[in-house]
């Protein structure tokens with residue numbers, strides 16, 4: 001049976017460290033690091049993630065405010081809001097919750113955020129730095145996965161890491177992080193057109209599933225002893241639950257746990273790390289801005 005990697009516990013440790021850093025920042029600069037979260041529309045999951053982010057930020061001593069706008073907010077007005085936050089010297093971090101409504105060009109919004117305040121690490125300038133191996137604000141989910149592996153002693157150096165999914169939020173930046181000096185993995189990124197994906201997955205010492213399909217990774221796709229990281233958050237109807245659904249990952253957890261050496265659960269794995277790394281990025285952005 002695999003070791004279950006407790007993302008909630010690791011995230012709590014990261015959040016406690018961030019709270020200390022935020023308190024030190026306040027002592028040194030006479031103000032708290034400030035985060036502004038922009039939420040457009042009423043996407044239920046996004047509302048819940050944004051609430052969790054604001055609560056966690058407040059608990060860490062970060063001045064957090066959510067700016068909720070209606071789903072019919074025009075792209076022009078959203079860009080104007082971002083311009084206002086960019087110009088506000090008291091704001092250190094800006095996050096626009098994704099997905100955005102269809103009428104808004106996500107790329108234009110991401111490019112509009114000042115790279116120095118881009119605590120999501122999605123701006124092309126920050127992505128470029130990440131690929132080059134330069135210090136930057138790193139996207140929260142990939143950074144959280146790397147932190148989870150590091151703090152639970154999963155060896156990446158020389159390991160074959162297979163990432164399932166090539167999204168801009170997870171797959172691509174995670175591949176860049178795992179390739180970095182210090183992590184030194186050999187990385188394969190698989191996607192919907194990959195030939196014989198199960199055969200590649202079976203070669204993985206570290207297998208990361210980020211494709212958004214419930215139970216996609218089955219036990220026969222996992223090398224015995226591998227570390228399996230499940231990024232998927234899929235809602236499955238479940239009348240026995242109060243909210244009418246339960247969350248499952250991209251990995252068939254029970255079967256894969258019999259084969260893997262270590263595995264992250266859903267919920268309680270990567271998700272809490274995403275929020276913890278957002279807090280860390282906010283304090284980091286505040287420090288960098290105060291230093292220039």
Ligand SMILES: Nc1nc2c(c(=O)[nH]1)N[C@@H](CN(C=O)c1ccc(C(=O)N[C@@H](CCC(=O)O)C(=O)O)cc1)CN2
Pocket residue numbers: 048049095096097098099120140141169233247266267268269270271272273274275
């Ligand atoms: N601007 C951004 N938008 C989105 C991001 C992002 O990093 N930046 N990532 C995802 C969603 N996400 C953060 O926003 C996120 C997803 C899940 C969790 C989480 O803690 N999940 C819990 C379960 C929560 C529940 O019960 O519903 C878990 O896995 O234990 C946090 C953040 C898309 N959008």
